[in-house]
Amino acid sequence: MQVPPFSLGEQLGQLGDALDSAVLAVLHSGQYIGGSVVQGFEQAFAGACAVPHAIGCNSGTDALILALRALGIGPGDEVITASFSFFATAEAISAVGATPVFVDVNASSYLIDLDAIEALITPATRALLPVHLFGRPVDMERITAIAAAHGLLVIEDCAQAAGAHWAGRPVGSWGDAGCFSFFPTKNLGGAGDGGAVICHDPALAQRVRELAVHGMPRRYLHTSLGYNSRLDALQAAVLATKLPHLNGWLDRRRAIAARYQAALADLPGLHLADGGPDGHSWNQFVVRIAACPQGAAACAGSCCPAADSANHGLPESCCRDWFQQQLQASGVLTIIYYPIPIHRQPAYASLGYAPGSLPVTERLCAEVLSLPIFPELSQLQQDTVIAAVRQLAPRMAAASIAA
Ligand SMILES: *Cc1c(COP(=O)(O)O)cnc(C)c1O
Numbered sequence: 001m002q003v004p005p006f007s008l009g010e011q012l013g014q015l016g017d018a019l020d021s022a023v024l025a026v027l028h029s030g031q032y033i034g035g036s037v038v039q040g041f042e043q044a045f046a047g048a049c050a051v052p053h054a055i056g057c058n059s060g061t062d063a064l065i066l067a068l069r070a071l072g073i074g075p076g077d078e079v080i081t082a083s084f085s086f087f088a089t090a091e092a093i094s095a096v097g098a099t100p101v102f103v104d105v106n107a108s109s110y111l112i113d114l115d116a117i118e119a120l121i122t123p124a125t126r127a128l129l130p131v132h133l134f135g136r137p138v139d140m141e142r143i144t145a146i147a148a149a150h151g152l153l154v155i156e157d158c159a160q161a162a163g164a165h166w167a168g169r170p171v172g173s174w175g176d177a178g179c180f181s182f183f184p185t186k187n188l189g190g191a192g193d194g195g196a197v198i199c200h201d202p203a204l205a206q207r208v209r210e211l212a213v214h215g216m217p218r219r220y221l222h223t224s225l226g227y228n229s230r231l232d233a234l235q236a237a238v239l240a241t242k243l244p245h246l247n248g249w250l251d252r253r254r255a256i257a258a259r260y261q262a263a264l265a266d267l268p269g270l271h272l273a274d275g276g277p278d279g280h281s282w283n284q285f286v287v288r289i290a291a292c293p294q295g296a297a298a299c300a301g302s303c304c305p306a307a308d309s310a311n312h313g314l315p316e317s318c319c320r321d322w323f324q325q326q327l328q329a330s331g332v333l334t335i336i337y338y339p340i341p342i343h344r345q346p347a348y349a350s351l352g353y354a355p356g357s358l359p360v361t362e363r364l365c366a367e368v369l370s371l372p373i374f375p376e377l378s379q380l381q382q383d384t385v386i387a388a389v390r391q392l393a394p395r396m397a398a399a400s401i402a403a
Pocket of ligand 1: 059062089181194
Protein backbone atom coordinates (compact mmCIF):
# COMPACT_ATOMS: atom_id res chain seq x y z
CA MET A 1 0.00 0.00 0.00
CA GLN A 2 1.28 3.46 -0.96
CA VAL A 3 0.76 6.32 1.47
CA PRO A 4 1.25 9.76 -0.10
CA PRO A 5 2.36 12.77 2.00
CA PHE A 6 -0.82 14.60 0.97
CA SER A 7 -3.69 13.87 -1.37
CA LEU A 8 -5.45 16.91 -2.69
CA GLY A 9 -8.05 15.46 -5.03
CA GLU A 10 -9.86 13.46 -2.37
CA GLN A 11 -11.63 16.43 -0.79
CA LEU A 12 -13.41 17.07 -4.08
CA GLY A 13 -15.49 13.93 -3.67
CA GLN A 14 -16.88 15.15 -0.35
CA LEU A 15 -17.76 18.54 -1.78
CA GLY A 16 -19.47 17.03 -4.80
CA ASP A 17 -21.95 19.14 -6.71
CA ALA A 18 -21.56 22.15 -4.42
CA LEU A 19 -18.01 22.72 -5.67
CA ASP A 20 -18.84 22.08 -9.31
CA SER A 21 -21.75 24.49 -9.29
CA ALA A 22 -19.84 27.19 -7.39
CA VAL A 23 -16.97 27.07 -9.88
CA LEU A 24 -19.23 26.92 -12.92
CA ALA A 25 -21.29 29.82 -11.62
CA VAL A 26 -18.15 31.98 -11.53
CA LEU A 27 -17.14 30.88 -15.02
CA HIS A 28 -20.53 31.75 -16.42
CA SER A 29 -20.83 35.00 -14.48
CA GLY A 30 -17.91 36.60 -16.29
CA GLN A 31 -16.89 38.21 -12.97
CA TYR A 32 -13.39 36.77 -12.58
CA ILE A 33 -11.65 39.52 -10.59
CA GLY A 34 -13.33 40.90 -7.46
CA GLY A 35 -17.10 40.81 -7.16
CA SER A 36 -19.60 39.18 -4.85
CA VAL A 37 -17.98 35.73 -4.65
CA VAL A 38 -14.67 37.22 -3.45
CA GLN A 39 -16.49 39.53 -1.03
CA GLY A 40 -18.59 36.66 0.26
CA PHE A 41 -15.53 34.55 0.97
CA GLU A 42 -13.69 37.45 2.62
CA GLN A 43 -16.63 38.02 4.96
CA ALA A 44 -16.98 34.34 5.78
CA PHE A 45 -13.26 33.97 6.42
CA ALA A 46 -13.18 37.07 8.64
CA GLY A 47 -16.09 35.60 10.60
CA ALA A 48 -14.33 32.28 11.01
CA CYS A 49 -11.25 34.13 12.32
CA ALA A 50 -13.33 36.34 14.67
CA VAL A 51 -12.14 39.60 13.11
CA PRO A 52 -14.03 42.29 11.19
CA HIS A 53 -11.73 42.38 8.13
CA ALA A 54 -10.22 39.88 5.71
CA ILE A 55 -8.60 40.90 2.45
CA GLY A 56 -7.94 38.22 -0.15
CA CYS A 57 -4.69 38.30 -2.11
CA ASN A 58 -2.48 36.25 -4.38
CA SER A 59 -0.59 34.10 -1.86
CA GLY A 60 0.55 33.77 1.72
CA THR A 61 3.82 35.42 0.75
CA ASP A 62 1.93 38.43 -0.59
CA ALA A 63 -0.24 38.50 2.55
CA LEU A 64 2.94 38.95 4.62
CA ILE A 65 4.34 41.61 2.26
CA LEU A 66 1.04 43.53 2.19
CA ALA A 67 0.67 43.42 5.98
CA LEU A 68 4.26 44.58 6.56
CA ARG A 69 3.93 47.39 4.01
CA ALA A 70 0.53 48.50 5.31
CA LEU A 71 1.94 48.66 8.84
CA GLY A 72 4.69 50.96 7.61
CA ILE A 73 7.59 48.55 7.99
CA GLY A 74 10.45 49.19 5.58
CA PRO A 75 14.13 50.02 5.15
CA GLY A 76 16.04 50.42 8.41
CA ASP A 77 13.52 48.38 10.38
CA GLU A 78 14.21 45.04 12.03
CA VAL A 79 11.59 42.31 12.37
CA ILE A 80 12.18 39.43 14.78
CA THR A 81 11.10 36.04 13.48
CA ALA A 82 11.97 32.33 13.39
CA SER A 83 14.54 30.82 11.04
CA PHE A 84 12.82 27.43 11.38
CA SER A 85 10.05 28.21 8.88
CA PHE A 86 9.33 28.32 5.18
CA PHE A 87 11.63 30.76 3.39
CA ALA A 88 8.77 33.16 2.55
CA THR A 89 8.50 34.28 6.18
CA ALA A 90 11.86 36.04 5.99
CA GLU A 91 11.70 36.76 2.29
CA ALA A 92 8.63 38.95 2.85
CA ILE A 93 10.46 40.97 5.50
CA SER A 94 13.34 41.52 3.07
CA ALA A 95 10.94 42.28 0.22
CA VAL A 96 9.69 45.40 2.04
CA GLY A 97 13.30 46.50 2.66
CA ALA A 98 13.43 45.54 6.34
CA THR A 99 15.87 43.10 7.95
CA PRO A 100 14.86 39.76 9.44
CA VAL A 101 16.41 39.04 12.84
CA PHE A 102 16.28 35.35 13.63
CA VAL A 103 15.49 33.84 17.02
CA ASP A 104 16.12 30.18 17.78
CA VAL A 105 13.14 27.89 18.41
CA ASN A 106 12.08 25.93 21.47
CA ALA A 107 13.28 22.32 21.29
CA SER A 108 9.94 20.80 22.33
CA SER A 109 7.40 23.02 20.54
CA TYR A 110 9.59 23.87 17.49
CA LEU A 111 8.16 27.40 17.75
CA ILE A 112 9.89 30.75 18.30
CA ASP A 113 11.75 30.70 21.65
CA LEU A 114 9.77 33.17 23.74
CA ASP A 115 12.58 33.50 26.28
CA ALA A 116 15.11 34.53 23.62
CA ILE A 117 13.16 37.35 21.95
CA GLU A 118 13.84 40.25 24.29
CA ALA A 119 17.64 39.97 24.03
CA LEU A 120 17.34 40.66 20.30
CA ILE A 121 15.25 43.83 20.56
CA THR A 122 17.17 46.95 19.43
CA PRO A 123 16.08 50.54 18.75
CA ALA A 124 15.51 49.45 15.12
CA THR A 125 13.10 46.63 16.03
CA ARG A 126 9.58 47.40 14.77
CA ALA A 127 7.74 44.11 14.90
CA LEU A 128 7.56 40.51 16.02
CA LEU A 129 6.59 37.97 13.36
CA PRO A 130 5.77 34.65 15.08
CA VAL A 131 5.09 31.61 12.85
CA HIS A 132 2.42 29.09 13.85
CA LEU A 133 4.61 26.37 12.37
CA PHE A 134 3.13 22.98 11.47
CA GLY A 135 -0.27 24.35 12.55
CA ARG A 136 0.72 24.68 16.21
CA PRO A 137 -0.23 28.03 17.75
CA VAL A 138 2.46 30.18 19.34
CA ASP A 139 1.66 31.42 22.88
CA MET A 140 0.08 34.69 21.74
CA GLU A 141 -0.45 35.96 25.28
CA ARG A 142 3.33 35.97 25.76
CA ILE A 143 3.97 37.47 22.30
CA THR A 144 1.48 40.30 22.80
CA ALA A 145 2.88 41.02 26.28
CA ILE A 146 6.45 41.28 24.94
CA ALA A 147 5.26 43.45 22.04
CA ALA A 148 3.30 45.75 24.35
CA ALA A 149 6.23 46.13 26.74
CA HIS A 150 8.50 47.27 23.89
CA GLY A 151 6.02 49.10 21.64
CA LEU A 152 6.29 46.58 18.81
CA LEU A 153 3.82 45.52 16.16
CA VAL A 154 2.79 41.87 15.82
CA ILE A 155 2.28 40.16 12.45
CA GLU A 156 1.27 36.49 12.66
CA ASP A 157 2.38 34.02 9.98
CA CYS A 158 -0.70 31.77 9.98
CA ALA A 159 0.09 30.13 6.63
CA GLN A 160 0.08 26.62 8.11
CA ALA A 161 -2.49 27.24 10.81
CA ALA A 162 -5.90 28.21 9.39
CA GLY A 163 -8.44 27.20 12.04
CA ALA A 164 -5.90 26.90 14.86
CA HIS A 165 -6.50 28.83 18.07
CA TRP A 166 -4.63 29.91 21.18
CA ALA A 167 -6.56 30.22 24.45
CA GLY A 168 -9.81 29.93 22.52
CA ARG A 169 -9.06 32.79 20.11
CA PRO A 170 -8.25 32.07 16.44
CA VAL A 171 -4.67 32.60 15.30
CA GLY A 172 -4.33 35.77 13.27
CA SER A 173 -6.82 37.61 15.50
CA TRP A 174 -4.22 38.30 18.22
CA GLY A 175 -1.72 40.44 16.37
CA ASP A 176 -2.02 43.67 14.40
CA ALA A 177 -2.37 41.49 11.32
CA GLY A 178 -2.67 37.77 10.55
CA CYS A 179 -1.42 36.37 7.25
CA PHE A 180 -2.83 33.20 5.68
CA SER A 181 -1.93 31.04 2.69
CA PHE A 182 -4.44 29.02 0.69
CA PHE A 183 -1.72 27.04 -1.09
CA PRO A 184 -3.27 23.63 -1.86
CA THR A 185 -1.49 21.72 0.94
CA LYS A 186 -2.42 24.14 3.74
CA ASN A 187 -5.33 23.46 6.11
CA LEU A 188 -7.66 25.43 3.84
CA GLY A 189 -6.32 24.98 0.34
CA GLY A 190 -7.50 26.42 -2.95
CA ALA A 191 -7.07 24.97 -6.42
CA GLY A 192 -4.00 27.15 -6.92
CA ASP A 193 -2.36 30.05 -5.12
CA GLY A 194 -4.21 32.34 -2.74
CA GLY A 195 -3.84 34.16 0.55
CA ALA A 196 -5.47 36.62 2.93
CA VAL A 197 -4.64 39.28 5.50
CA ILE A 198 -6.95 39.62 8.49
CA CYS A 199 -7.07 42.49 10.98
CA HIS A 200 -9.22 44.46 13.41
CA ASP A 201 -8.33 48.00 12.32
CA PRO A 202 -10.50 49.30 9.43
CA ALA A 203 -7.85 51.83 8.35
CA LEU A 204 -5.24 49.07 8.14
CA ALA A 205 -7.65 46.89 6.16
CA GLN A 206 -8.16 49.76 3.72
CA ARG A 207 -4.39 50.23 3.26
CA VAL A 208 -3.93 46.51 2.60
CA ARG A 209 -6.76 46.62 0.06
CA GLU A 210 -5.27 49.60 -1.75
CA LEU A 211 -1.73 48.19 -1.80
CA ALA A 212 -3.05 44.93 -3.26
CA VAL A 213 -4.44 46.89 -6.23
CA HIS A 214 -1.56 49.15 -7.29
CA GLY A 215 -1.91 51.58 -4.38
CA MET A 216 -5.18 52.70 -5.93
CA PRO A 217 -7.87 53.99 -3.54
CA ARG A 218 -10.11 54.86 -6.47
CA ARG A 219 -9.91 54.09 -10.12
CA TYR A 220 -6.71 55.39 -11.71
CA LEU A 221 -5.69 57.46 -8.69
CA HIS A 222 -2.47 55.95 -7.28
CA THR A 223 -1.40 57.19 -3.85
CA SER A 224 1.35 54.63 -3.26
CA LEU A 225 3.42 52.07 -5.15
CA GLY A 226 1.58 48.82 -4.60
CA TYR A 227 1.18 45.40 -6.16
CA ASN A 228 -1.17 43.39 -8.30
CA SER A 229 -2.20 40.81 -5.74
CA ARG A 230 -5.78 39.62 -5.71
CA LEU A 231 -7.65 36.48 -4.82
CA ASP A 232 -9.28 35.22 -8.03
CA ALA A 233 -13.04 34.72 -7.99
CA LEU A 234 -12.54 31.07 -8.99
CA GLN A 235 -10.29 30.49 -5.98
CA ALA A 236 -12.74 32.34 -3.73
CA ALA A 237 -15.51 30.00 -4.95
CA VAL A 238 -13.41 26.94 -4.10
CA LEU A 239 -12.43 28.33 -0.71
CA ALA A 240 -15.96 29.44 0.20
CA THR A 241 -17.21 25.93 -0.55
CA LYS A 242 -14.48 24.36 1.58
CA LEU A 243 -14.55 26.77 4.54
CA PRO A 244 -17.60 25.24 6.30
CA HIS A 245 -15.70 21.90 6.35
CA LEU A 246 -12.51 23.30 7.86
CA ASN A 247 -13.25 22.53 11.51
CA GLY A 248 -14.34 18.98 10.69
CA TRP A 249 -11.11 18.45 8.75
CA LEU A 250 -9.08 19.80 11.66
CA ASP A 251 -10.84 17.31 13.97
CA ARG A 252 -9.69 14.54 11.63
CA ARG A 253 -6.12 15.87 11.69
CA ARG A 254 -6.24 15.96 15.51
CA ALA A 255 -7.53 12.40 15.71
CA ILE A 256 -4.78 11.12 13.41
CA ALA A 257 -2.14 13.02 15.36
CA ALA A 258 -3.42 11.54 18.63
CA ARG A 259 -3.26 8.08 17.12
CA TYR A 260 0.32 8.59 15.90
CA GLN A 261 1.29 10.00 19.32
CA ALA A 262 -0.10 6.96 21.11
CA ALA A 263 1.33 4.43 18.66
CA LEU A 264 4.84 5.88 18.32
CA ALA A 265 5.58 7.36 21.74
CA ASP A 266 7.66 4.47 23.05
CA LEU A 267 10.14 4.05 20.19
CA PRO A 268 13.85 4.47 20.87
CA GLY A 269 15.66 6.67 18.37
CA LEU A 270 12.44 8.48 17.48
CA HIS A 271 11.46 11.75 19.12
CA LEU A 272 7.93 13.21 19.00
CA ALA A 273 6.93 16.77 19.80
CA ASP A 274 4.62 17.05 22.79
CA GLY A 275 0.92 17.10 21.91
CA GLY A 276 0.70 20.87 22.19
CA PRO A 277 -2.35 22.95 23.08
CA ASP A 278 -5.94 22.06 22.12
CA GLY A 279 -5.89 24.64 19.35
CA HIS A 280 -3.13 22.83 17.43
CA SER A 281 -4.30 22.30 13.84
CA TRP A 282 -1.72 19.63 12.88
CA ASN A 283 -0.88 20.79 9.38
CA GLN A 284 2.15 18.54 9.81
CA PHE A 285 3.02 15.66 12.11
CA VAL A 286 6.75 15.89 12.66
CA VAL A 287 9.01 13.22 14.11
CA ARG A 288 12.72 13.57 14.78
CA ILE A 289 15.33 10.92 14.07
CA ALA A 290 18.28 11.54 16.32
CA ALA A 291 21.65 11.40 14.62
CA CYS A 292 24.11 8.64 15.61
CA PRO A 293 25.70 9.71 18.87
CA GLN A 294 29.21 9.20 17.50
CA GLY A 295 28.51 11.32 14.41
CA ALA A 296 28.48 10.46 10.73
CA ALA A 297 32.25 10.43 10.36
CA ALA A 298 32.62 7.57 12.84
CA CYS A 299 29.47 5.65 11.94
CA ALA A 300 29.90 2.38 10.10
CA GLY A 301 26.16 1.67 10.04
CA SER A 302 23.95 1.66 6.98
CA CYS A 303 22.53 5.00 7.99
CA CYS A 304 25.80 6.86 7.35
CA PRO A 305 27.57 4.92 4.60
CA ALA A 306 29.85 7.77 3.61
CA ALA A 307 30.13 10.82 5.78
CA ASP A 308 29.12 13.91 3.83
CA SER A 309 31.78 16.47 4.56
CA ALA A 310 30.07 19.22 2.55
CA ASN A 311 27.04 19.64 4.76
CA HIS A 312 27.08 23.48 4.74
CA GLY A 313 28.43 23.41 8.28
CA LEU A 314 25.10 22.01 9.49
CA PRO A 315 24.59 18.96 11.72
CA GLU A 316 24.69 15.64 9.88
CA SER A 317 21.32 14.41 8.65
CA CYS A 318 22.26 10.99 7.26
CA CYS A 319 20.31 9.04 9.90
CA ARG A 320 17.11 10.96 9.15
CA ASP A 321 17.71 10.71 5.42
CA TRP A 322 18.24 6.94 5.71
CA PHE A 323 15.03 6.62 7.74
CA GLN A 324 13.15 8.51 5.03
CA GLN A 325 14.53 6.23 2.29
CA GLN A 326 13.57 3.12 4.23
CA LEU A 327 10.03 4.44 4.77
CA GLN A 328 9.78 5.17 1.08
CA ALA A 329 10.83 1.61 0.29
CA SER A 330 7.87 0.42 2.36
CA GLY A 331 5.51 2.76 0.51
CA VAL A 332 5.32 5.63 3.02
CA LEU A 333 6.23 8.94 1.42
CA THR A 334 7.38 11.73 3.69
CA ILE A 335 8.61 15.31 3.32
CA ILE A 336 11.32 17.22 5.17
CA TYR A 337 10.13 20.61 6.38
CA TYR A 338 12.81 22.10 6.28
CA PRO A 339 16.25 20.71 5.49
CA ILE A 340 18.14 24.04 5.55
CA PRO A 341 17.32 26.77 8.05
CA ILE A 342 16.59 30.20 6.58
CA HIS A 343 19.56 31.86 8.29
CA ARG A 344 21.91 29.39 6.53
CA GLN A 345 20.38 29.77 3.08
CA PRO A 346 22.80 31.10 0.45
CA ALA A 347 20.38 33.97 -0.23
CA TYR A 348 20.95 35.20 3.34
CA ALA A 349 24.73 34.76 3.44
CA SER A 350 25.04 38.55 3.68
CA LEU A 351 23.35 38.54 7.09
CA GLY A 352 26.40 36.69 8.41
CA TYR A 353 24.83 33.99 10.60
CA ALA A 354 27.60 31.43 11.23
CA PRO A 355 26.98 27.69 11.56
CA GLY A 356 25.92 27.01 15.13
CA SER A 357 24.40 30.47 15.62
CA LEU A 358 20.90 28.99 16.06
CA PRO A 359 21.71 25.53 17.39
CA VAL A 360 18.20 24.19 18.03
CA THR A 361 16.98 25.27 14.59
CA GLU A 362 20.02 23.70 12.95
CA ARG A 363 19.63 20.43 14.80
CA LEU A 364 15.92 20.24 13.96
CA CYS A 365 16.66 20.75 10.27
CA ALA A 366 18.92 17.68 10.40
CA GLU A 367 16.43 15.52 12.31
CA VAL A 368 12.85 16.34 11.30
CA LEU A 369 10.60 14.32 9.04
CA SER A 370 6.89 14.90 8.42
CA LEU A 371 4.73 11.78 8.39
CA PRO A 372 1.65 11.72 6.14
CA ILE A 373 -1.24 13.59 7.78
CA PHE A 374 -4.33 14.89 6.01
CA PRO A 375 -8.04 14.59 6.80
CA GLU A 376 -8.73 11.86 4.24
CA LEU A 377 -5.89 9.58 5.41
CA SER A 378 -7.63 6.23 5.84
CA GLN A 379 -7.38 3.92 8.84
CA LEU A 380 -5.48 1.46 6.67
CA GLN A 381 -3.03 4.12 5.54
CA GLN A 382 -2.47 5.19 9.16
CA ASP A 383 -1.84 1.57 10.08
CA THR A 384 0.68 1.31 7.25
CA VAL A 385 2.56 4.41 8.47
CA ILE A 386 2.60 3.20 12.08
CA ALA A 387 3.76 -0.30 11.13
CA ALA A 388 6.52 0.99 8.85
CA VAL A 389 7.85 3.39 11.49
CA ARG A 390 7.63 0.80 14.28
CA GLN A 391 9.46 -1.74 12.19
CA LEU A 392 12.30 0.68 11.41
CA ALA A 393 12.84 2.31 14.76
CA PRO A 394 14.62 -0.63 16.45
CA ARG A 395 17.02 -0.81 13.50
CA MET A 396 17.76 2.88 14.01
CA ALA A 397 18.47 2.41 17.67
CA ALA A 398 20.62 -0.65 16.94
CA ALA A 399 22.66 1.29 14.38
CA SER A 400 23.21 4.07 16.93
CA ILE A 401 24.28 1.71 19.67
CA ALA A 402 26.44 -0.59 17.50
CA ALA A 403 28.89 2.13 16.60
C1 LIG B 1 3.25 28.37 2.78
C2 LIG B 1 3.88 29.32 3.69
C3 LIG B 1 4.07 30.68 3.36
C4 LIG B 1 3.82 31.23 1.99
O1 LIG B 1 2.56 30.98 1.47
P1 LIG B 1 2.37 30.93 -0.12
O2 LIG B 1 0.89 30.95 -0.29
O3 LIG B 1 3.00 29.70 -0.62
O4 LIG B 1 3.02 32.16 -0.68
C5 LIG B 1 4.58 31.53 4.33
N1 LIG B 1 4.91 31.08 5.55
C6 LIG B 1 4.78 29.79 5.89
C7 LIG B 1 5.15 29.36 7.28
C8 LIG B 1 4.28 28.86 4.97
O5 LIG B 1 4.17 27.58 5.31
